Amino acid sequence: MEGLLAWLVITLIKIVVILAIVLGVGAYLTLVERKVAAHIQRRPGPMVVGWHGLLQPLADGLKLLTKEDLFPRYGNRFLYNLALVMALVPATLVFAVVPFGPEFEAFGIKVKPILTDVNIGLLLVFALGSMAVFSIALAGWASNSKYALIGSMRKAGIIVSYEVVITFAVMGPIILAGTLSTYDIVQNQIDQKLWYVWLQPIAFVVYMFAMLAETGRVPFDVQEAEAELVTGFTVEYGGMKFGLFPLVEWYIEVLSLSAIAVVLFFGGWSPINIPFLGFVDPLFFLGPLSPFVWFVLKVSLLFLFVLWLHWTLPRYRIDQITETAWKVMLPLTFVNLVLTAVFAPLIWR
Amino acid sequence: MPWAKGEDFIDLKERFEGLRIEEKPTITALHIEKERIIDLLKALKEKGFKLFLDHSVVDFPDRSPRFQAFYMLYNVDERKRVIVKTWTDGVLPSIEKLWFAGKWAEREAYDMFGIKYEGHENLVRAFMWETYQHFPLRKDFPLEGFATEYLPSLNEVLWGDNLQGLMNYDKMHTPVPTLEDLETTEKKRLQKKAQIVLNWGPLHPGTHGTMWFLFDLEGERVYQCDVILGQLHRGVEKLAENEMYNQFLVYTDRMDYLSALCSNQAWVVAVERLLGIEDLVPEKAKYIRTMMSELQRINSHLLWLGTYALDLGALTIFLYAFKEREKLMDIIEGITGARLTISYTRVGGVRMDLPEGALEVIKAFVKRFPKELKEWETILSRNRIWLRRNIGVGVISKEDVYFYGLTGPVARGSGVPYDLRKFEPYDAYGWVEFDIPVGENGDVYDRYLVRLEEMRQSLRIIEQCVQALEKMPKSAPFFAESPDPKKLKLPMDGIGLKVPEGEIYSSGENPRGELGFYIYSTGGVKPYRVKIRPGSLYNLCVYPKLMKDRVIADAVALLASLDPVVGEIDR
Structure with a gap:
């Protein structure tokens, strides 16, 4: 009975901590994005609200929350609101299986910094990832607008294509690790003294492509396409309802998929890896905090990489995106799968 | 000045009897009656005057026939320009087979002068809406327009006739298109043949201004497309x-x-x-x-x-x-x-x-x-x-x-x-x-x-x-x-x-x-x-x-x- 209570309390604490971090960080990533974009474009970015615009996300949030709640005529109100829930919940749920660090002991209780270490963690990630298509299709349909409909159809096409690609891309690391549990995948990389990116460069590149496509980042942001579709499926949403979609797509999903990428390819919380020899930790002075810092550092680097692409590249056309998925990316992942199957026994020794 | 010379058209003079060549330092014009204008333009096109520049009419209300139409052509290889002129009372043959650009110029002339074009595929107004009655560029159209609509400003509604001086101007205005007018215009431009008609504009970030595009879409593929102009028409x-x-x-x-x-x-x-x-x-x-x-x-x-x-x-x-x-x-x-x-x-x-x-x-x-x-x-x-x-x-x-x-x-x-x-x-x-x-x-x-x-x-x-x-x-x-x-x-x-x-x-x-x-x-x-x-x-x-x-x-x-x-x- 006591064990159950302790588990309940710990899980509740984990949920609160993860939710607070994810949503808070998600809001503040808007500021990061605006600052990065501004400096790429040779301008200072937000400077007025707080020191170097530090309070800008709060001001933006306040503005969005106080806006009038508009609803398009002849739209479907239930689906219109359901789309928001369908967007936010699956994207946040992914963090349930993201391991933030190694197991540690506090007050005599062993705690894994992962909400649920289920043994099908990765399956859960991609199952939840494909839920995003419902939110977008519903948003486009319920808005009763042609632009929204076209935008959501585009996005649905992309997600259908890239779900297949991303699933095959992560096969490689899964074969190497021999497990679907995210925590165990990291643990295996540490045990084998190998970041899987060294053996899976193809899978990593394909994964990055698919990640950009799924989150609607440039060069795959066709569902937004300001110029032709005036922000696509979100066109009929206003206020915070409008703000929620980019928050989910551009920040929470990018964060969660970056975290999964770090778990799969960069050894999660492990420090810098020298293949087959071991790990070098320049941050050893942080002691037990070091793994957490490494994890955050890697995720941030990946996120900044996405931002860098976003503010540099032009945009693909929808047919070119799906073409790349089926004709280039998918065959590549097949080749990678076969190669991995051949070389995997070397890793297992 | 890159105008063609009179001697360039000697051979045409034999083929077209009524052809009169007018040579001035500022212009070289060919005058011909309107029945043979298409033949002449065709002959000029074969001669190398391939680039269509412009077409419109000049209105002379007290002459008969009333309108002088002109066609501007350019010979890119020899760098020569020529203008072809004819007189008409309101009906002209269409040159849409010769130059597509002529089609749009004709629509404009129809819109502004009320010239009818025979053989024009889709003679609709270029800038004004379809239900508009007048032809603004005719000389008898007054500069201030025909005031037929009662359209008071907000101030006038609030204050009535108490507005003084410059504030108190005429409440009658030239008509503006209503929603029904715009719908008629839209229907007349594009017959829906595919799945959905997407109204792209008039206010849309992709149109770089106020243009109104109509896309007839089959999925995302454009089956046919047309443009409705005139949102910024100021005469x-x-x-x-x-x-x-x-x-x-x-x-x-x-x-x-x-x-x-x-x-x-x-x-x-x-x-x-x-x-x-x-x-x-x-x-x-x-x-x-x-x-x-x-x-x-x-x-x-x-x-x-x-x-x-x-x-x-x-x-x-x-x-x-x-x-x-x-x-x-x-x-x-x-x-x-x-x-x-x-x-x-x-x-x-x-x-x-x-x-x-x-x-x-x-x-x-x-x-x-x-x-x-x-x-x-x-x-x-x-x-x-x-x-x-x-x-x-x-x-x-x-x-x-x-x-x-x-x-x-x-x-x-x-x-x-x-x-x-x-x-x-x-x-x-x-x-x-x-x-x-x-x-x-x-x-x-x-x-x-x-x-x-x-x-x-x-x-x-x-x-x-x-x-x-x-x-x-x-x-x-x-x-x-x-x-x-x-x-x-x-x-x-x-x-x-x-x-x-x-x-x-x-x-x-x-x-x-x-x-x-x-x-x-x-x-x-x-x-x-x-x-x-x-x-x-x-x-x-x-x-x-x-x-x-x-x-x-x-x-x-x-x-x-x-x-x-x-x-x-x-x-």
Whole structure:
């Protein structure tokens, strides 16, 4: 009975901590994005609200929350609101299986910094990832607008294509690790003294492509396409309802998929890896905090990489995106799968 | 002047009996009765006058037949222009089989004068809505319009008749289109054949202004497409008939508002040519005008580059381009005192001399701009995504250039080296060296490259102008002196400027194509009729053809590559 209570309390604490971090960080990533974009474009970015615009996300949030709640005529109100829930919940749920660090002991209780270490963690990630298509299709349909409909159809096409690609891309690391549990995948990389990116460069590149496509980042942001579709499926949403979609797509999903990428390819919380020899930790002075810092550092680097692409590249056309998925990316992942199957026994020794 | 000579048409004279050739220094016209006009135009097209420039009519209410129609044609290979004229009482044969651009010109003439065209496939109004009753450019249409609608302003509703002075103006107004009117217009333009009709515009970020596109979509593929123009129609041609020559100058700013200086220059050159004082304009004024309009060309192309990249999703280039554009605007503001609507040139010169230090600022700009340009090219020109979005999209063949009356960078992108700065040098263009870039395939990518190279060539011209201007003494005149003030008064504000009887078609090379002015003067201080040939309008008329069977994502790329400005299309 006591064990159950302790588990309940710990899980509740984990949920609160993860939710607070994810949503808070998600809001503040808007500021990061605006600052990065501004400096790429040779301008200072937000400077007025707080020191170097530090309070800008709060001001933006306040503005969005106080806006009038508009609803398009002849739209479907239930689906219109359901789309928001369908967007936010699956994207946040992914963090349930993201391991933030190694197991540690506090007050005599062993705690894994992962909400649920289920043994099908990765399956859960991609199952939840494909839920995003419902939110977008519903948003486009319920808005009763042609632009929204076209935008959501585009996005649905992309997600259908890239779900297949991303699933095959992560096969490689899964074969190497021999497990679907995210925590165990990291643990295996540490045990084998190998970041899987060294053996899976193809899978990593394909994964990055698919990640950009799924989150609607440039060069795959066709569902937004300001110029032709005036922000696509979100066109009929206003206020915070409008703000929620980019928050989910551009920040929470990018964060969660970056975290999964770090778990799969960069050894999660492990420090810098020298293949087959071991790990070098320049941050050893942080002691037990070091793994957490490494994890955050890697995720941030990946996120900044996405931002860098976003503010540099032009945009693909929808047919070119799906073409790349089926004709280039998918065959590549097949080749990678076969190669991995051949070389995997070397890793297992 | 690049007009064809009378002897060019000797063979035609044998074939067409009633043909009368009129040769003047400002114009070469062929007169023929309207029954044989199609045959004559066909013969001219075979002779090499392939490029369609313009068509409209001049209204003479007290003559019979009432309308004089004119067709402007150009022979690109021999660099000759000719104008074909005929008289009609309101019915003309349609030339849509010969030139597609003629179709749009005919729609405009139908809209503005009520001319009926026999054999026209879809004779609908060009700018006004379908249920509009009048023909605004006819001489009997009053300048203030027919006030039939009771449309009080909010103040008038609130205060009734208590409004004093200027606030209390007429409550009756010319009609504005209602929602039903617009629906009728839309139905008449496009018959739905595929799945959904997408209204793209009139206010849409991709249309670069207020254009109303109708896309009939099959999935995301465009089955057919049409444009509804007129959201920015201000009747500039009607205004021109009622303003003095220098007063009209300010309206040329507001036509193509992104290249105001070039439009200014084209207008004053046209008036100067009509007056015959082109040689009187001092060299300094000519160099200044040339330099300024080249600065404006870079300015305009920068806006094009920024919005084009923005349309294709490259957001950062937009800000890079606008940053440079801001510097250019500052230079222009320092010299002329205005940033957007400039009106710097005058008939006979420029409004004022260059301020001190202007040349140094321009030199500094010319020195550092190529570096910026190179950086942008590094980001875009060999970028794989950029290439995939651009190459092979919207191919315009050479024949299409003539058929659709395309000019400017769009024509040059398809390999037709039609550039009036070379073909018909005005101001200082004859004295400076520059090249005309032309494309090979005529796709969007070629037009992109052509415009980038044009910016470099503009820099070359500016450099040479600066060199020439530096050599001139500070006291050199910048405004023409009239040789005989009693015969020809040439004041700077243009008041009292009397233009003799005559007509002229003169054009300038705007950043968006040929901006031509057909001025028909019956003497006096105001023109009788001014027909403006907007480059953007004819460049846009190829758009529905290019859009067929393409997806919406290409719509923005194609439209931006044609680079229309609505102020000039609608006038």
